[in-house]
Amino acid sequence: MAERAFTDADGLPGSPWYKHLVYGPSKINKYGTTAFPGISDLVALVTGDEANHSGDGWADVQHQIWRVSRAISRVALVIHGELS
Numbered sequence: 001m002a003e004r005a006f007t008d009a010d011g012l013p014g015s016p017w018y019k020h021l022v023y024g025p026s027k028i029n030k031y032g033t034t035a036f037p038g039i040s041d042l043v044a045l046v047t048g049d050e051a052n053h054s055g056d057g058w059a060d061v062q063h064q065i066w067r068v069s070r071a072i073s074r075v076a077l078v079i080h081g082e083l084s
Contacts (some may be wrong), residue, residue, distance in 0.1 A: 001084065005074040008067060012038045013060070021071050038064040 007019040018024045018037070026034040027041045034040055042064055046057035077083035 002075050002078045005078050005083075006071050008071060013042060013064065021068050036064075036068060039068065
């Protein structure tokens, strides 16, 4: 049950069929999984060569961090038996 709490119904940005927020495929590295793919892909997008360096990109990164922290809080509740 704790592992399921790491998933989100909206999925990853640009890949809504991937629901796990802690590990999953990266848009940058096509050959493997990465930790926190929603965060790492957006950071690469915002800081990459083709980035426009606008504040909107960083707001998206902040939103992904919030989503992951919410999932971690749900996992803590499951582990402590407060959420099933």
